[in-house]
Amino acid sequence: MTGLDNDTIGVIGVICMLLLVLSGVRIYIAAAAVGLVGLVSMIGWDAGAGMIGTIPHSKAVSYTLSVLPMFILIGYLAFHAGITQALFDAARKWFGFLPGGLAVASVFATAGFAAVSGASTATAAVFSRVAIPEMLAAGGTLATLIPPSAILVIYAIIVEESVGRLLLAGFIPGIVSALIYVLIILVWAKISPGIGPAIKGYTWSDRIKSVPGTMPVISVVVIIFSAMYLGWATPTEAGALGAFVVFLMALMKGMRYDALKDSLLETAKLTVMIFSLIWGVLIFVRFLGFAGLPEHFTQFITSLPFEPWVVMLFILLGYVILGMFMDAIGMLLLTLPVVYPAVMALGYDPIWFGIIVVKMAEVCLVTPPIGLNCFVVSAVRPDIPVSTVFRGVGPFVVADFLTVAVFLIWPEVITWLPNQMMN
Structure with a gap:
């Protein structure tokens, strides 16, 4: 024409x-x-x-896509049921004695909430009310890896991979990411003790009494993880079961109608936003x-006179640059249709690449000028300028790059668990 x-x-x-x-x-x-x-x-x-x-x-009628609202609903129900405060209190009592105790507690608390919330921004917003804002901007990104993760589901839909295997693959890398964050905090607190003094005064009795408050999160994690790992349920069924369990726990905690309505409305809003992105892209x-651009790009990439790992580094560098201007989900939706076939042609594992690229998307959530999590934290805590939040997450961006390096050098960290599921 x-x-x-x-x-x-x-x-x-x-x-x-x-x-x-x-x-x-x-x-x-x-x-x-x-x-x-x-x-x-x-x-x-x-x-x-x-x-x-x-x-x-x-x-919209895809069964695979129906897992998204289930995972998102789990997170909002958990928040409105007051589970988040109990998580943070328990983490503070168990890990507060370490150097940088409050920040360490924030990491473990966000990791726990990430295990029942598929949304990184929701994790950052929820804990910014009770913990260190700069830490939470970074800690909130753990929700992109630790299952249930909405962005991993989106990756699976785009590249037509197993949702269950991807969600399981994110479990160990999510824990590794949290531990590297803690390591960064411990080193930082040793160098500059004033940034995060240890929290003293909690007895073993205080610690033990804090455990029951964490049981709702532990129960949901066990239900979702075991159901998918053992093949008892599809990811959607596991998500629905998890949402039902959290709902029952919320009722036992005295959840009112207004809180339930807010949970459902916030779930619907985020789901519509994600669905709209998927349709448009x-x-x-x-x-x-x-x-024919994906085929041409694949031919170009495979013809380059470099080792595959060098090409992969350039691809990841491209994600770092794009992440400065785009949000994580939009970036993956736009790039994967072109980049994924090329990566597969280089001989990389699709599950491994999914975790790597989602980890890179985490970095986008805390780097300027977009840095969505930093803006969310600043909005929840208007007393702290967004520039201060961006400066505070700097060491954790370094931690993210260190984590990616670990995954590049030891891919088995990612692939071991989903491969066990297949056996």
């Missing part, structure tokens, strides 16, 4: 997409608009518009497929 070949239309579409996003247009709108115009340019209005019209319905992905 336009006189241009599909390759040229594809390149123009990618440039237009990036310009729209950088100018402030929401990703799902920019992706859908560029995808529509691009497809119509290549195959005509009737075929292009007809194809695009089927995407929202076909994806999938339209753009369909356009890229017709333009």
